[in-house]
Amino acid sequence: MKHFKLKNFLFAIVTTAALSSCHKDKNDVTPTTPIAQVAGVYVLNQGGSTGSITYYDYTTKVTTPDIYTTANGAGVGSLPNDLKVYGSKMYIVVDKSKVINVVNPKTAKLIKQISFGDSEPRSIAFYKNNAFVTSYDGTVAVIDTAALTISKHITVGSYPEQLVVSNNKLYVANSGGLAVTYDKTVSVIDLTSLAVTKTINVIINPVAIGADNYGHVYVISNGDYASVMPGISIIDNTADVATSQTTVDVGYGSPFVVSGDNGYYLSGTGKVVVYNTKTQAISSANFITDGTKLTAAYGLAANSTTGEVFVTDAKDYSSNGTLYAFDKNGKQEYTITVGINPANIVFVNK
Template identity: 55%
Template sequence: MKQIKLKYLFISLAFATVLASCSKEKIKPTPDTPGSERAGLYVLNQGGIGHNNSTLTYYDYTLKKLTSDIFTVANTEKLGDTGNDLGIYGSKMFIVVNNSDLLDIAEAKTSKLIKKINLTQPRSVVFYKSNAFVTSYSGTVSVIDTTSLTIIKTINVGRSPEQMVVSNGKLYVANSGGLDYPDFDKTVSVIDLTTLAEVKKITVTVNPITITADTYGNVYVLSAGNYGDISAGISIIDNTTDIVKSQSDLSLGYNIPIAAYGDYVYYPTADNKIAMYNAKTQKLERANFITSDVTITAPYAITVDSITGEVFIADAKDYSSNGTVTAFDKNGTKEYSIETGVNPGRITLLNK
């Protein structure tokens, strides 16, 4: 849940408040072309739930120019209510707008809208071969052909599915059960990407939300716990056997994005540091990846550039005013910051 973070969403539901949208980065890899150069980066800003003020910020690398709401500029209409996820696949950009029940598909280089697809409270999007996969709080994953832009199949998974990741020819789906607070789900659905069928559910720590995978055969799942007697934690799944190889409690905050690239996995701690976990040794390497004098108040998204190794961290600040995205080199040194909209929840890189 991004504007008011994932945990806030579930807490508000407990008090019978309106549905919120919470999802954090998974930081799914976008299909990069080796040796390609970046044109810029997009930041999807969730805005405030129920305020219809989601925006799409674009930063042009060549011009060093920031466009605060490029979607509205390109389409003369608002993006919608609670933009929850963003991904670029080929020439198309897929924008998940949770509280508007929409998947917007636009031209990646211009943000010009191509098509809208209605889905029930969509949450997250990932890609594999010619298909886009979108979770919905209806307990499903919609399979969308990226050429025809039509739904070709709907797969039933667990309750209130959040983020997904593709690993070893399979799609792993974190089933949070967030809409059933305090009766959370605690499973990860495994979908065979050849048959497009669920083949297994894996039990993990209660309330799994964000998920990523490394190149060593590991799938990492961050769970928020039940906000009471069950702690937040991380479950690491072997992508060959689909068995949890390790499970441990973690001191996590309200925002729990996670990203993996190369030898490292990045995630925020309860004191808003960015932990740097070594995927090769399976040990925490640094308690705080950031080496510059930079304070992140509310880490809301993490993305790693697979070409440069740069790490981008979004800060939602107070969840009601404009946030920032800061770029760090692979050693944790600050390079620059840009201003974003309210609750910057997803960062995606655009190739030239």
Template identity: 55%
Template structure:
């Protein structure tokens, strides 16, 4: 009868346990692969009531453009006056103002997923801008509402009443700030920013700012920036700064007025926007001072700067040039040094008004 050597057996078990423990303790660190851009979509507004909005796609790998990629892929026009475009999750949202639709597409293929009608009975709500928070999209419309859209079902859950003719929006400190322009009531603009609680989805207050606010942005220091156009006669255009903790106005300045409809884009400690003199103003959000009157350093001439965007991956500032608002415009890109990036400008459609960057 064979006898077991318990000493050897115990040694073997101990060794296996030790090896197993080593395997369990070995932590494989995830590899952080930075996102890489595939290209940029340019939303061209076209002309109001001409039904000629287009979507241009510029492919970074081939350095080539498709001038009307939405129509090419879907066999139908995008609509009348495309106003805003954003990518959120796996979907791209295109706000088409005069057509009163939200076009939801696959950003990789530009294939339409759903066209959402923005009507109140038979009346057009005229959507303007879109922002996102968690599983909700918020859409401002000229009828004085902000729609709440579920990004999974693509169903509108409710409408929040705000001020007259709301324009751009920004989320800061778990609140949605909405610029109420009143711009369609010429000579009698609105002069408020609605504050919406994102937990209750209700308007909690209105903050008074310079008349006819259209553009709005925020920084990481608790400031909300509002660009207003004034009433084009007795009330000057200007910038209002709101404290996002108290919603109190901390600064109102006509010297910091911006160009009409320019987005306020954020890059670390800086915000950029088109100034009243058509330069790209650089404002230091930490020191609360203008750092540069114009980001562009190489004297690149831009005829009619219409809007801007910032690519935080490639660290490039994009400027949309509407030219004469009747023929094709151009898209410019500038590096960190303020100099034009090689290969730009590229040709766009009529009145390029918004861009969005898509990753590989």
């Protein structure tokens, strides 16, 4: 989910477009043991001037480099920033086009496009019958997932980025990323009243956020690129206080992905760090055990059923990237060619 200052600059200067036809890539090693119950995998490519969505079908072993355009006859938009499946719908958050494209996850066919007016939507999370979307106007939009309309805007901090649900509350990372002064807060929203109940101080410029099953919310911050280094803050989701703030080797804009008792994030040197959420300690400095080297580790996902971990490599940020699948022992299973700046990885069930 790379979507911050440096990456925005790179996107602005990149003009190469991804392919849009279906094919089997001769350079790819295709999976011989598809994930149980999973039909395929979507990868959201932020692209250069426009984004795309790659789809890999586990049954046919066919890659569709731009399935959104194939299904709808038009592109997904400029700088898509988040992609998630919830219920029977898939939500594509498109920053610069200022829309959310809601599609059928089995076909990628557009169901409805939700306009955000003049504001830039960033990231999405879900709770019961609502979707929650951060926007660079300093709000979280509440979307009714049945009507697909915005019912409310909740004011949070400056330039909010990712958000996560934990303990019936919504935690929002306020980065201040495009402001003169970086923000350093997480807004806590009660999911019954839909009101902010608390603001928690964390390491400056928080951008990514995740939660485990032990009452911890993890916040990755980029720092200020000068005196404050990147780090991770951990919030107790009962007391809503930051219990630790630690400088760590974390990659620019890395997500924090939780699967079972493990949390995963990308280091600045392209490694997949494993954090044990039960013992609250790093259990491995690199999940990858077979010597695979990543040029520009970018997106990250994990499957709690199989123990597999998936990482995208953006290469040079201007040509097609690669999706790597690793088994539970950190050994490479297969690769799939994807588009430019592949940021998000989503699986769709059969």
